[in-house]
Amino acid sequence: MKKTVPELHKMADDGEKITMITAYDYTMARAAESAGVDTILVGDSLGMVVLGYDSTVAVTTADMLHHMKAARRGAPETFIICDLPFMSCAEISAALCNSGKLMKEGGADAVKLEGGEDWAPIVRALTKAGVPVVGHIGLTPQTAAQLGGFKVQGKSLDGARQLLRDAQILEEAGAIMIVLEAVPAQLAAVITEKLRIPTIGIGAGPDAGGQVLVFHDMLGLFDRFTPKFVKQYAQLQGEIISAVKTYCEEVKEGIFPDNTHSFTIREDVLKNL
Numbered sequence: 001m002k003k004t005v006p007e008l009h010k011m012a013d014d015g016e017k018i019t020m021i022t023a024y025d026y027t028m029a030r031a032a033e034s035a036g037v038d039t040i041l042v043g044d045s046l047g048m049v050v051l052g053y054d055s056t057v058a059v060t061t062a063d064m065l066h067h068m069k070a071a072r073r074g075a076p077e078t079f080i081i082c083d084l085p086f087m088s089c090a091e092i093s094a095a096l097c098n099s100g101k102l103m104k105e106g107g108a109d110a111v112k113l114e115g116g117e118d119w120a121p122i123v124r125a126l127t128k129a130g131v132p133v134v135g136h137i138g139l140t141p142q143t144a145a146q147l148g149g150f151k152v153q154g155k156s157l158d159g160a161r162q163l164l165r166d167a168q169i170l171e172e173a174g175a176i177m178i179v180l181e182a183v184p185a186q187l188a189a190v191i192t193e194k195l196r197i198p199t200i201g202i203g204a205g206p207d208a209g210g211q212v213l214v215f216h217d218m219l220g221l222f223d224r225f226t227p228k229f230v231k232q233y234a235q236l237q238g239e240i241i242s243a244v245k246t247y248c249e250e251v252k253e254g255i256f257p258d259n260t261h262s263f264t265i266r267e268d269v270l271k272n273l
């Protein structure tokens, strides 16, 4: 059964961790739902791990919609959050229009946007219009260039204070959850403690209200780089390469396909051909 926002909030209140994993297509979403994940994120990280861009900046709302629709078909019973990509929500009218598309056409249950207190007016307008919004602060990949790269955020007193302020203002604006990416564990614990809504950590230590990982990272499918906060639960890239190599060898050597993988025709039909 798909979890509702109040149910997700209750989980956090009861101290039950919320699980979230990214998924970008039917097969991945189906696997995530079969594994019993609480929530799926159709993240714009798909720009890097599926579309091969160097960052998430080039991802469009049309890309997100395409993948959102596929993920929804794979996980009809899971609460799915879809990212608003870079520059798709900088104005209230665009944010409303694009969130509407992701929810009405894509079947998203909520949208996520990156940024702190400056984004509160957008979060407020979306919330007022009935769009559940997940915030995302700390390392915000869409603006990583401005942050000086993919770096841990909130290490200085000013930086930590700003992140706490961002989280509180986003909560006040109506955000239903807040993703904390690459922030010191102790700071994530303080922010989590001070908010009523759940935090979801990625590189934010064990005390966030839940955890999210990128599907390709945790399964060892993306070998360009692996952030320190990623735990690889499998190394599928190696297994895939070895399976494809064996397939190629077997085709070249005439081992595949054999009789068990072939169809037959009756002898009398063949004779009269």
Ligand code: KIV
Binding pocket: 022, 041, 042, 043, 044, 045, 046, 083, 136, 179, 181, 202, 212, 214
């Ligand atoms: O796009 C994404 O996958 C994300 C996660 C890293 C939280 O935003």
